[in-house]
Amino acid sequence: MLSLRPVVSPDRERGPGGTSGGVGAFFAGVLMVAAGGYLLLNQVQVTTSYWSFGGQGSFGLSLLPLLAGIAFLFFDGRSLVGWLLTAVGTVIILAGVLMHMDIYFRPTSLFNTLVMLALLFGGIGLVARSLRSS
Numbered sequence: 001m002l003s004l005r006p007v008v009s010p011d012r013e014r015g016p017g018g019t020s021g022g023v024g025a026f027f028a029g030v031l032m033v034a035a036g037g038y039l040l041l042n043q044v045q046v047t048t049s050y051w052s053f054g055g056q057g058s059f060g061l062s063l064l065p066l067l068a069g070i071a072f073l074f075f076d077g078r079s080l081v082g083w084l085l086t087a088v089g090t091v092i093i094l095a096g097v098l099m100h101m102d103i104y105f106r107p108t109s110l111f112n113t114l115v116m117l118a119l120l121f122g123g124i125g126l127v128a129r130s131l132r133s134s
Contacts, residue, residue, distance in 0.1 A: 026130035032123025039116040045104045048097070062096055065089035 066089025072082025 022130050025126050029123040029126030029128075029130060032119045032126060034123075036116050036119030036121075036123055039112075040120060043106045043108050043112075043116070045106050047102045047104070049100050049102060059096070062092050063089065065092060 065085045069082050069085030069087070069089055072079045072085060076082065
């Protein structure tokens with residue numbers, strides 16, 4: 001009978017990344033990175049401000065290339081001008097949103113901050129160690 005299991009000798013077993021590092025350390029590191037990253041990102045507050053150009057609100061103005069591109073595409077779906085205007089309008093809107101974001105780290109205790117950073121960087125160290133040949 002033909003077996004579909006590969007024949008692997010014990011000395012040729014491989015861990016994460018094809019190295020002989022520890023699988024347990026890899027998964028422990030991934031869990032630590034996930035927990036530390038979640039806790040750290042949970043303390044971040046993101047707010048936005050209004051778009052302005054010359055003191056006036058200008059978000060509506062940034063929609064014009066996108067709307068014109070959509071109109072061209074509804075008229076002719078293969079219109080190069082329509083695709084270009086749609087792409088440029090989308091990039092303008094995404095860039096505007098990113099440029100007007102304010103990111104703040106909410107106040108927390110030093111202990112909580114150290115726990116978050118220790119989990120995050122300790123996990124990165126464990127993952128890196130498990131990917132290295134021992």
